[in-house]
Amino acid sequence: MPSDAHPPLVDVLCVGLVCVDIVLSVPHHPATDEKLRATSRLVAPGGPAAVASAQVARLGGRAAFAGLLGDPARDPFAPLLRAAFSAAGVETSALLAAPGHETPLAAILVKPDASRAVVSHRPAARSVCQSMIDEFRLSQPAFPPARVVLADGHRPEWNDTLAGHARAQGAPLVLDAGSWSDSVRALAPLADHLVASEACARDALGGADPAAAKPAALRRALLARDDAFVVVTLGPRGLVWSSPSEAGALPAFCINSLDTTGAGDAFHGAYALGLARGLHAQDRLRLASAAGALACTRAGAWTALADAAEIDALLALP
Secondary structure, eight states: OOTTOOOOOEEEEEESOOEEEEEEEOSSOOOTTOOOOOSEEEEEEEOHHHHHHHHHHHTTOOEEEEEEEOOTTTOTHHHHHHHHHHHHTOEEEEEEEOTTOOOOEEEEEEOTTSOEEEEEEOOOOOHHHHHHHHHHHHHSOSSOOEEEEEEOSSOGGGHHHHHHHHHHHTOOEEEEEOSOOHHHHHHGGGOSEEEEEHHHHHHHTTTOOTTTSOHHHHHHHTTOOTTOEEEEEOGGGOEEEEOSSOEEEEOOOOOOOSOOTTHHHHHHHHHHHHHHTTOOHHHHHHHHHHHHHHHTTSSSSGGGOOOHHHHHHHHHOO
């Protein structure tokens, strides 16, 4: 490729957390000092933006991921994750291997009723890691061009650069607001599409049920722009949404849930791809809801993602 050639445009650039998920199926929560035997295990990539990028690729979209890995010379998880992105067809020019950074790890205990408990280890980036990020910014464009940018708020040191990149590309910024963190609060007023979890919205509302909140109050609590499209996912209760001029709700698909890990990540990836493909709001929401529902029918997050044929089949049901 000539040196002055522009990098190819991706449908969705996903920016944020990548980790390793260790999923153990257990009969119940372990008690103090109890030795509990898991009935199954799964080791796979995780992280909201990382799984969303894989969902985009699984649905036939062109995806890119930007985030941090540990030093592959010292971190055994870094090569595993890079290989998984490659196998999924996700572009990784902005995936950095950072000295002094440990790849995050999540241990997930899944009970028979599909509920889960998560213990995660997410070390803060060291100063040497920040130096590498700064060097990366100077050596090449920080992020590849994209039709849509999706951020999960887990790389707060990139927030300003990310927002500037989206503006320069004319790409709508989709915020995966999984928790009401400082980084999410900083990105919320910049987002064109704010897609929040029920837990995040409850925190923003001071504990109130987001399904019962008036749309205007919910939008204010989430710090949404006046012109933003806002969605709050409610698990088995479906979702509520609002635009500047209207609001509504969408019920959840009826499924047999096995493991809810990654359902929100699948939703966000499918939603962002629907936006990149120019789908109308209702079609975007149904596509995303179907992806999230199907992710609950299999174990894990990355390994549970549905393809286009499976989603089309679910959407065709009454």
